[in-house]
Amino acid sequence: MNVGSLSRRLGLAVVAVFVVAACGSSSNNTSASCSESTAKTATSAAACGGMDALVTAAKAEGKLNIIATPPDWANYGEAINGFKAKYGIDITSDNPNGSSQDEINAVTQLGTSSRAPDVLDMGKAVTLANVALYAPYKVATWGDILDSQKEPTGLWWQDYGGYMSIGYDSSKVPAITSVDDLLKPEFKGKVALNGNPKQANAALNGVMMASLAEGGTPDDISKGVDFFKRLKQAGNFIPVQATTATVKNGTTPVVFDWDYLSSSHGTDVPTWKIFEQSNAILGDYYNQAINKNAPHPAAARLWEEYLYSDTGQNDWLRGKARPVRMAAMIKAGTIDKTAAAALPAVNGTPVFLTDSQASNAKNFLTAHWDAAIS
Amino acid sequence: MTIAGAPAVSTTAGRPLLGGRRLPLDWIGTVPFLAYVAVFLFLPTVIVLGGSVFDANGSLTLVNFSHLSRVYIVKATIQTIGLSAFTAVVGAILGALVAYAIAVGNPQGLLRRLTLSVSGVLAQFGGVTLAFAFIATIGPAGFVYLWLAQHHADIYARSTWLFELPGLALVYLYFQIPLMVLVFLPALDGIKPQWREATESLGGGTWHYWRYVAGPLLAPAFLGATLLLFANSFSAYATANALINQGQPVISQQINGALSGEVGSFEPGFAKAIAVEMVIIVTLVTVLYSLLQRRTSRWLQ
Numbered sequence: 265m266n267v268g269s270l271s272r273r274l275g276l277a278v279v280a281v282f283v284v285a286a287c288g289s290s291s292n293n294t295s296a297s298c299s300e301s302t303a304k305t306a307t308s309a310a311a312c313g314g315m316d317a318l319v320t321a322a323k324a325e326g327k328l329n330i331i332a333t334p335p336d337w338a339n340y341g342e343a344i345n346g347f348k349a350k351y352g353i354d355i356t357s358d359n360p361n362g363s364s365q366d367e368i369n370a371v372t373q374l375g376t377s378s379r380a381p382d383v384l385d386m387g388k389a390v391t392l393a394n395v396a397l398y399a400p401y402k403v404a405t406w407g408d409i410l411d412s413q414k415e416p417t418g419l420w421w422q423d424y425g426g427y428m429s430i431g432y433d434s435s436k437v438p439a440i441t442s443v444d445d446l447l448k449p450e451f452k453g454k455v456a457l458n459g460n461p462k463q464a465n466a467a468l469n470g471v472m473m474a475s476l477a478e479g480g481t482p483d484d485i486s487k488g489v490d491f492f493k494r495l496k497q498a499g500n501f502i503p504v505q506a507t508t509a510t511v512k513n514g515t516t517p518v519v520f521d522w523d524y525l526s527s528s529h530g531t532d533v534p535t536w537k538i539f540e541q542s543n544a545i546l547g548d549y550y551n552q553a554i555n556k557n558a559p560h561p562a563a564a565r566l567w568e569e570y571l572y573s574d575t576g577q578n579d580w581l582r583g584k585a586r587p588v589r590m591a592a593m594i595k596a597g598t599i600d601k602t603a604a605a606a607l608p609a610v611n612g613t614p615v616f617l618t619d620s621q622a623s624n625a626k627n628f629l630t631a632h633w634d635a636a637i638s
Numbered sequence: 639m640t641i642a643g644a645p646a647v648s649t650t651a652g653r654p655l656l657g658g659r660r661l662p663l664d665w666i667g668t669v670p671f672l673a674y675v676a677v678f679l680f681l682p683t684v685i686v687l688g689g690s691v692f693d694a695n696g697s698l699t700l701v702n703f704s705h706l707s708r709v710y711i712v713k714a715t716i717q718t719i720g721l722s723a724f725t726a727v728v729g730a731i732l733g734a735l736v737a738y739a740i741a742v743g744n745p746q747g748l749l750r751r752l753t754l755s756v757s758g759v760l761a762q763f764g765g766v767t768l769a770f771a772f773i774a775t776i777g778p779a780g781f782v783y784l785w786l787a788q789h790h791a792d793i794y795a796r797s798t799w800l801f802e803l804p805g806l807a808l809v810y811l812y813f814q815i816p817l818m819v820l821v822f823l824p825a826l827d828g829i830k831p832q833w834r835e836a837t838e839s840l841g842g843g844t845w846h847y848w849r850y851v852a853g854p855l856l857a858p859a860f861l862g863a864t865l866l867l868f869a870n871s872f873s874a875y876a877t878a879n880a881l882i883n884q885g886q887p888v889i890s891q892q893i894n895g896a897l898s899g900e901v902g903s904f905e906p907g908f909a910k911a912i913a914v915e916m917v918i919i920v921t922l923v924t925v926l927y928s929l930l931q932r933r934t935s936r937w938l939q
Binding site for chain 1: 881
């Protein structure tokens with residue numbers, strides 16, 4: 265780096281300090297503006313001069329890039345249209361069917377390009393493995409999110425999730441009243457997981473749910489592996505991955521899956537039912553984060569404010585996902601009651617795996633799963 | 639080339655070089671092929687080989703290869719070799735019989751044209767579509783199975799074997815037999831009727847013809863095609879993964895297991911070491927195949 269560019273950078277830094285100072289001092293002023301450099305580092309709407317200033321700045325950017333959020337996933341389509349209509353900001357939805365890792369790859373490969381994703385919606389393991397890529401931010405409703413469901417400085421925070429469940433076609437198998445029922449002869453060749461638990465989060469949690477039901481703890485998934493071993497020996501477990509197609513044609517009439525994904529099978533199979541055992545309520549949430557190199561920093565923050573408003577949370581709820589502010593909204597009476605009533609009933613205390621518990625479970629499965637079920 | 643070119647240079651010393659000694663340009667036609675092979679075969683092989691000797695921190699190591707002794711990798715390797723050998727041998731025998739039936743038939747006949755077209759399509763039929771075709775027909779909810787079960791022929795009475803190695807073998811045969819027909823038919827067509835007539839005019843019967851003439855002549859082609867089927871089955875991935883998602887019984891699935899996952903099991907160096915193991919096995923098979931191929935082509939000229 266030469267002296268010229270150094271002094272230019274210093275100059276920019278000085279200007280930035282003044283701008284931040286200006287924004288900070290005028291935060292009570294409703295007509296305050298929020299420059300791009302302020303928006304990039306703003307850790308809340310207030311730090312950007314208040315909600316109105318954030319809206320103005322986001323409208324000036326005029327665009328928002330989101331990634332891996334299909335319109336029919338957790339009802340994202342309604343949130344996208346609502347945001348567009350309310351603020352007139354255009355949304356580019358990239359790679360809708362991508363995975364969490366695809367989102368991170370887009371962030372690292374596109375860098376500071378204007379096509380880079382502004383906001384991310386990822387599974388737990390990927391979220392925790394890439395915290396250096398996020399800009400800290402706290403939405404206005406931050407206080408409604410439990411401490412266990414967010415990173416204290418605002419690098420990431422949970423958005424929506426659900427509970428592990430056993431979905432089944434009640435026209436093909438008898439009603440399920442406990443996980444142990446699956447070992448009965450009526451379930452011969454009928455029980456499947458959604459993926460390989462060595463790889464897929466939904467499948468890992470399916471084994472963990474069985475483990476909890478069999479008296480295991482979140483620290484010990486071995487009872488779940490043992491359960492599937494017995495299921496396999498009984499001839500009830502089939503190793504094919506359950507998909508919408510296999511459920512529809514009846515190959516996998518009993519599936520361990522997230523309740524919000526499993527519920528959607530009801531469209532193809534009207535007799536599809538969901539069972540959750542009260543001593544094995546296992547929850548998992550997805551996480552939001554803002555790309556620290558977001559090309560539209562103000563729009564990114566405004567999008568988060570929208571998602572965590574009552575409107576955005578109810579949008580997710582109508583997609584059968586449980587929004588993270590659900591408990592607070594039930595208390596405040598702002599929840600969409602019809603949508604809430606449509607969710608599978610949960611009677612019991614939910615368990616959420618910590619990072620180390622999930623990682624221990626993964627290591628145990630890597631070493632023991634293949635041997636147990638082949 | 640050299641004999642013709644050498645005097646040309648000495649006698650045309652005063653002329654422009656290009657007029658006398660032309661650079662051989664025949665190889666230009668192979669450039670697209672060589673470039674293709676370099677980009678899609680050699681480059682990936684080098685990347686895989688290179689990546690297999692580094693650990694997660696980027697330092698040189700052979701630890702990835704020592705992981706190949708893990709119980710589930712050894713088991714997957716043995717199962718895959720067994721599965722590939724079985725489907726190769728059975729596919730080769732059945733495919734050869736079909737090919738022979740076509741070869742002795744009318745060369746312009748409908749049967750021949752139909753069988754060849756169908757084989758051409760089915761030899762390329764694989765992956766999720768093929769697996770699902772089997773699941774939807776003879777799977778535990780498939781209409782063929784349900785019909786059989788209603789007629790007291792429950793093929794899954796003991797176990798749902800479609801989702802085990804026998805099921806995989808059955809599905810693999812669905813593309814192995816047509817492939818055998820395609821690769822073995824040219825060898826059968828190369829057999830001249832005169833050889834049989836010659837055998838008979840010398841007093842030999844059918845047994846003598848097959849034992850001393852056609853058999854030895856076709857054996858290298860047959861074995862070569864069998865090895866091709868072996869490699870074809872050994873490298874299959876999508877079909878197996880769609881049918882048996884749990885336990886990853888096939889070695890190519892173990893690469894996937896070490897490479898990708900939402901739950902964080904990520905060992906890229908180890909995945910590449912498994913790939914190297916597969917490359918070595920397939921290389922051995924391919925070398926055997928080309929040795930046999932050379933012998934066959936000498937006979938059939």
